[in-house]
Amino acid sequence: MVFFVRCRGVSVTGVALLNAPYWTLFLLGCDEVHVRGLTIRNPPLTPNGDGIDIDCCRNVTVSGLHRLLGAMTRLRCAAMRARSAEDKPCENVTITNCVLSTPCNAIRVGVGDGRSATCTVSNMVVTGSRTGINMVCRYSDFSPRGVQIEGIRFANFLMDTVLPIQVIPQGHRGARRH
Numbered sequence: 001m002v003f004f005v006r007c008r009g010v011s012v013t014g015v016a017l018l019n020a021p022y023w024t025l026f027l028l029g030c031d032e033v034h035v036r037g038l039t040i041r042n043p044p045l046t047p048n049g050d051g052i053d054i055d056c057c058r059n060v061t062v063s064g065l066h067r068l069l070g071a072m073t074r075l076r077c078a079a080m081r082a083r084s085a086e087d088k089p090c091e092n093v094t095i096t097n098c099v100l101s102t103p104c105n106a107i108r109v110g111v112g113d114g115r116s117a118t119c120t121v122s123n124m125v126v127t128g129s130r131t132g133i134n135m136v137c138r139y140s141d142f143s144p145r146g147v148q149i150e151g152i153r154f155a156n157f158l159m160d161t162v163l164p165i166q167v168i169p170q171g172h173r174g175a176r177r178h
Contacts, residue, residue: 039067055079091115129162
């Protein structure tokens with residue numbers, strides 16, 4: 001729905017993003033991003049209706065996110081990704097004071113072949129979600145190296161989920177077929 005690519009000094013404040021057909025707010029290769037008071041509401045059957053994807057970005061602050069409803073498959077309320085194609089780490093990300101609800105993953109760290117480092121996620125309320133925190137070191141068997149995850153801090157979560165924390169060290173899509 002909204003896609004910022006290699007931008008600096010992005011500010012998204014006090015808006016509602018509704019009925020996105022796919023990912024809602026995608027930040028790729030950005031620096032100095034501030035997202036505050038954002039409300040995201042997508043229909044429950046939206047395929048891959050992620051809330052916020054933070055991919056290869058630096059110095060990002062997300063606060064006051066209200067993410068309700070969402071996709072039935074592979075949904076994240078907020079994801080910190082590190083694709084090697086951008087050749088930049090996802091680092092210095094702070095996500096705080098948010099209320100999240102999704103049928104899938106509230107917070108995901110991982111995906112790609114880069115590096116996610118020095119990130120803090122705190123003061124979160126997660127309800128009605130399958131997974132509260134999902135860490136994927138190697139997203140699929142097609143991912144050559146996987147993500148190097150270091151210095152990630154989670155604090156002060158209140159969760160009503162099936163799986164509060166899930167760590168997937170290897171690809172979860174099965175073996176490559178020849």
